[in-house]
Structure formats: structure tokens, C-alpha cells
Amino acid sequence: MKAVAYRTPLAVNDPQSLLDVELPTPEAQGRDLLVKVEAISVNPVDTKIRRNTDPEGAAKVLGWDVAGTVVAVGPEVRRFKPGDAVWYAGALDRPGANSEFHVVDERLVGRKPSTLSMAEAAALPLTTVTAWELMFERMGIPHGTQGRPATLLVIGAAGGVGSIAVQLARRLTGLTVIGSASRPETRAWVEAMGAHHVVDHTKPLVDEVRAVAPDGVDYVLSLTRTEDHYPALVELLKPHGKLGLIDDPAEPIDIRLMKRKSLSLHWELMYTRSLFHTDDMAEQGRILDEAANLVDAGVVRTTMRENVGAINAANLRKAHGMLESGRTIGKVVLEGFA
Numbered sequence: 001m002k003a004v005a006y007r008t009p010l011a012v013n014d015p016q017s018l019l020d021v022e023l024p025t026p027e028a029q030g031r032d033l034l035v036k037v038e039a040i041s042v043n044p045v046d047t048k049i050r051r052n053t054d055p056e057g058a059a060k061v062l063g064w065d066v067a068g069t070v071v072a073v074g075p076e077v078r079r080f081k082p083g084d085a086v087w088y089a090g091a092l093d094r095p096g097a098n099s100e101f102h103v104v105d106e107r108l109v110g111r112k113p114s115t116l117s118m119a120e121a122a123a124l125p126l127t128t129v130t131a132w133e134l135m136f137e138r139m140g141i142p143h144g145t146q147g148r149p150a151t152l153l154v155i156g157a158a159g160g161v162g163s164i165a166v167q168l169a170r171r172l173t174g175l176t177v178i179g180s181a182s183r184p185e186t187r188a189w190v191e192a193m194g195a196h197h198v199v200d201h202t203k204p205l206v207d208e209v210r211a212v213a214p215d216g217v218d219y220v221l222s223l224t225r226t227e228d229h230y231p232a233l234v235e236l237l238k239p240h241g242k243l244g245l246i247d248d249p250a251e252p253i254d255i256r257l258m259k260r261k262s263l264s265l266h267w268e269l270m271y272t273r274s275l276f277h278t279d280d281m282a283e284q285g286r287i288l289d290e291a292a293n294l295v296d297a298g299v300v301r302t303t304m305r306e307n308v309g310a311i312n313a314a315n316l317r318k319a320h321g322m323l324e325s326g327r328t329i330g331k332v333v334l335e336g337f338a
Contacts, residue, residue, distance in 0.1 A: 001023055001024070001025045002020065003023045004018055004313045005098070006018050006019065006060055007055060007058065008057070009050065009051055009052060010050075011051075012320045017317060018050070018316050018317050023099065028073055028103055029103075031074055031077055031105050032073070033109060034070070034073070034102075034103055035069065035070055035086060035102050036068050036070075036100065036101055037099060037101065038069060038335065039118040039122035039333055039334065039335040039336070040066055040097055040098060041122045041123045041160075041332060042316070042334070043323075044323055045064065045126075046062045046323075047320050049062060061096045062096040065090075065097070067086070067112055069084070070083065070086055079109075079285070080109065085111065087109075087111075087288060089108070089125040090104050090274075091104070091105065105281070108274060108284045108285055110291065111292050112292065113291075114296055120333075127160040127164045128287070128291045130246060132291070134221065134246065135168065139266050141169070143173060144172075144173065149174070150174070151218050152173075152217065153213075154221045155225075155226075156222075156224035157198070158179070161223050162179065162193075163303040166190060166194050167193050167301065171194065172299075177194065177195045178195065178196065178197045178199060178209060178213060178217065179199075180201035182201055189329050199211075204232075206236060215238065216236045217237060218238055218241050219241065221246075226245055226249045227249040230249075238261070239261045240261070240263070245265065245266070246269075270284070303331045304330060304333050310335065311334045312337070
């Protein structure tokens, strides 16, 4: 089968950083599905692994966002059958999905929304699971519009996770949603995703946020460059507030600053369930099924912003470069093998 892989960590502008290769087609075992990959999207994890993890000469395949069609199932599979259209984010400790065919545990898989194309669907799985787990499981944000008024601040709201987090918070909760963005085009995108207010995180953040939320905020999703904003976030959070992180701060953050207000810190890694084969692995499939229902009901929209073409090394290098620029909006997708 065709695939895109790398053999040594290199800068994305090096033609050898991602390569077109031929690999054996995998087989579905146990609870695995064999999926024909029809569209993928690119996430920061892809670029981090490509830059920092040495596969020691092996052809390592990246990619953890898929929309495709089931072509075969393992003997223990119960939820899916050949011909089913699916979407998922896969597992970090197995080969990625930048390949014509891919195997994935059925518990991590949901039905693809029928109202989205394969490319539109591929933009959503990893970021949706990440945002859902962080907000509703880690931080305990309540569903529904009942309960006391509360405010959510999303740092980096125009990115992949931010784009879906803003939608979920606006559509499924009673929160007042504040998103941060710094350019006219990103501000417009965050407003289109449903934020009540948009603030500029390149300006003094406390002043920006207090202009629309004078009493501060109850929840913060810090999705990028937490080390730059951390003191301001602690100042903005109300007593007993909750701070959620998904990034890897370049510098240590001093959690002692959180003590005076009894703040809590919540880490999210959507691969935890698959890495540790937790008893509730199937929860990710359930989340994706529920998200598909929300999409088909018109509650949530795709966050696909750019489709850069066929799945090949040249286009994936372009997509990785776009993410590394730090200026992407929403998600970058690729579709089909040339």
C-alpha cells in the first residue's frame, strides 16, 4: 500500500523529512477494523513527533485523524462491518494513518457524520475528543443551560481544538464563551464558531478579558503557549476556578500561584485511554458517535479550513509547515491517494 513516512527527524523544508513509501497492507486482528483511508487531517502531534522522535531508520507513519470506509474486521469486532463509513483519531502507540489502509481498535471509532464529506469529517475526531474530554470529563463543566451563570475563556480559540471547543461550549452549555485571537481573520473565525466575545491575547490579557468579564472567569482552556499567559490566567480565574491544559509549556509553570484561590489544574491527553487500555476505552467511540449526531443535527460544523490536496509526501510537508508557522486557522486536511 502507499504511505507517507519519515526515517529521521528533519526540518520540514528538507525533502527527506517526509517520504512516499510502499508498505505491506496490515491485517485486522482481534477488535481491529481495517479501514480504507479516504481523508486525513494534520495535528501538532504529527509535527512534534516528526521533529523530535528518531525512528532509528524505520519508516514511521504519522497521522491520527481519519475518515474512511471499513473494508475488513477482526474476529472479535461487534460494532462495525465492511462498508461502514467511520471517523476516529486512533492510538499513539500504533502506526499512524498516513497510509492507504489502517488498522484501529473499534472502541476508538465512531460512525462518520452522514452530512459531511470525508474531508470535512477528517478535520474533527482528534480535536473533538480532546475538547470533549477536557471540558466535560477532566474539568467537569456541566451540560445544559441550567445552573449558575459561568464564563469560559479559551486561549488559542482559532486553532483546531479551540474551534471545536468554542462550538461545544456555546451549543451544549450555558457558559459565556470568550475566545482569544489576534488577527482579523482569526477573530472572524472565532466569532463564526460561536464565541460571545473575542479578546486579543497579544495585548495585556487581564485588561482584555476584564473589559468583557469584569469579575473574571470560572474556567480556562489554555490550548497554546501556556507559559506566556499563565500568571494572567491565574489572576483572571475566580476562586475555585479550573484551568485546563493540552500543550507542553516550554518553561515550567509555578502551580503554587494557584493555591491562594484554591484553583485546580487539569491535563488532557486524548491518547491516555488507548495508551493504557483503560476499561473505558470505548468512551471515545461513544463521544464520536454523539459528535456525529450533533453534526448531522446542525449543532456543530466542520472545522476544516484548507484542503491541500492528495495524501502524499509533498502535500504533507506543506501541511506540516503550515502548522509549524503557528498561523493556521481551524484544520488542514488532505484527501485521497494520487
